Amino acid sequence: MSNTKTFTKDFTLQEPICDEGIEKALEILKSGKLHRYNVDPGEKGETALLEEEFAAYMGKKYCLACASCGSAMYLALKSAGVKPGDKVLCNAYTLAPVPGAIENSGAAIELVDIIDDYTIDLDDLEKKAMAADTRWFMLSHMRGHITNMDRIMEICNRHDLILIEDCAHTMGALWDKKKSGSFGKVACFSTQTYKHMNSGEGGLLVTDDPDLIARAIIYSGSYMLYERHTSRPGMDVFESLKTMIPNYSCRMDNLRAAILRPQLKILDVQCERWNKRYRILEQGLIQIKGITCPKRDSRENYAGSSIQFSLINQDEKTIQKFLARCKDQGVELKWFGNKEPVGFTSAYESWKYFGELPYLANTKRILATMCDMRIPLTFTEDDCKLIIKIIKQVAENLLK
Numbered sequence: 001m002s003n004t005k006t007f008t009k010d011f012t013l014q015e016p017i018c019d020e021g022i023e024k025a026l027e028i029l030k031s032g033k034l035h036r037y038n039v040d041p042g043e044k045g046e047t048a049l050l051e052e053e054f055a056a057y058m059g060k061k062y063c064l065a066c067a068s069c070g071s072a073m074y075l076a077l078k079s080a081g082v083k084p085g086d087k088v089l090c091n092a093y094t095l096a097p098v099p100g101a102i103e104n105s106g107a108a109i110e111l112v113d114i115i116d117d118y119t120i121d122l123d124d125l126e127k128k129a130m131a132a133d134t135r136w137f138m139l140s141h142m143r144g145h146i147t148n149m150d151r152i153m154e155i156c157n158r159h160d161l162i163l164i165e166d167c168a169h170t171m172g173a174l175w176d177k178k179k180s181g182s183f184g185k186v187a188c189f190s191t192q193t194y195k196h197m198n199s200g201e202g203g204l205l206v207t208d209d210p211d212l213i214a215r216a217i218i219y220s221g222s223y224m225l226y227e228r229h230t231s232r233p234g235m236d237v238f239e240s241l242k243t244m245i246p247n248y249s250c251r252m253d254n255l256r257a258a259i260l261r262p263q264l265k266i267l268d269v270q271c272e273r274w275n276k277r278y279r280i281l282e283q284g285l286i287q288i289k290g291i292t293c294p295k296r297d298s299r300e301n302y303a304g305s306s307i308q309f310s311l312i313n314q315d316e317k318t319i320q321k322f323l324a325r326c327k328d329q330g331v332e333l334k335w336f337g338n339k340e341p342v343g344f345t346s347a348y349e350s351w352k353y354f355g356e357l358p359y360l361a362n363t364k365r366i367l368a369t370m371c372d373m374r375i376p377l378t379f380t381e382d383d384c385k386l387i388i389k390i391i392k393q394v395a396e397n398l399l400k
């Protein structure tokens with residue numbers, strides 16, 4: 001049936017680690033000094049340097065490097081003061097590590113609905129924020145879609161909500177010229193392979209709050225070596241905390257930090273490269289009948305490492321056919337409407353460990369037709385054009 005070339009590249013293949021990172025990593029391997037506290041007196045290790053540099057990049061006072069973004073989110077919740085049984089508001093469209101971090105803190109989750117542009121429903125948020133026992137708000141900028149942060153901050157201020165940002169998909173992104181992750185009391189980023197910087201696994205937590213960072217550093221497993229952190233407040237802040245906070249061992253090591261530091265230097269350039277590809281795909285997708293790409297706010301400066309679109313009004317069978325035919329042509333799409341969680345996607349119904357969760361009609365309806373595609377930088381702009389050609393041909397033959 002097809003006369004379009006098949007796409008043959010791998011949707012999970014990232015670019016190699018740059019030479020500077022590899023050389024530094026080899027140096028560390030040869031020295032054997034992989035642990036972040038394995039430094040000479042006065043020497044700043046790679047992990048401490050990465051923290052200084054990421055804090056500076058974010059315009060934040062402090063940064064802590066962690067084993068993963070999931071562990072950073074857990075430490076953020078604990079260090080901000082979330083107690084077992086507290087309620088944490090969270091948008092229902094997000095990924096499994098987010099509810100996982102909330103559960104790990106002992107808190108209960110209060111899911112907030114989403115709207116058709118895939119962002120949180122601000123009216124539902126406001127309604128749920130009014131409950132007297134609601135203090136915490138984990139906002140996940142899922143797949144890099146940033147909601148109106150001015151309204152978020154108004155709602156947080158009006159209802160005394162403490163905002164924790166999950167920026168796993170917004171590293172390098174901005175809302176109205178302000179960096180995503182600089183709005184909340186604390187924000188968490190991922191350096192897992194499929195995000196914007198790649199160290200296999202890893203997370204970064206940023207904040208301006210001296211007490212919060214001191215807690216997070218101790219929680220992360222600093223033993224009594226927190227003095228070796230250089231992105232931290234004065235030693236006096238740790239004094240009253242050091243025996244009151246357990247060690248959860250969520251540290252990053254020097255090897256990973258070493259390969260991240262050169263990546264941070266080119267992060268903005270990489271984001272521009274992602275966005276070039278994103279715009280080609282978006283421009284192509286919006287012209288295909290049956291496919292909708294929500295319009296993004298002009299104040300949103302995203303870091304488009306993936307793209308989402310909806311097959312509105314299509315039934316499950318048609319969507320499955322659409323996905324299968326795209327796959328036959330080498331175009332690997334994910335679908336958030338699956339009954340069973342598959343791969344990296346999972347819908348909120350599969351977070352059964354929380355017990356009964358509310359039925360969110362809009363989230364259900366929107367996820368039922370939402371497709372998702374990775375945009376690794378190993379794809380060229382021509383690759384993106386071929387992908388559009390394939391999707392267009394499948395859609396024209398299938399979608400009414």
Ligand SMILES: *Cc1c(COP(=O)(O)O)cnc(C)c1O
Pocket residue numbers: 068069070071094095097098140141142143166168169189190191192201202203
């Ligand atoms: C990947 C991801 C995380 C967690 O990152 P890890 O580093 O894998 O723990 C959190 N939130 C979202 C939305 C993610 O996609």
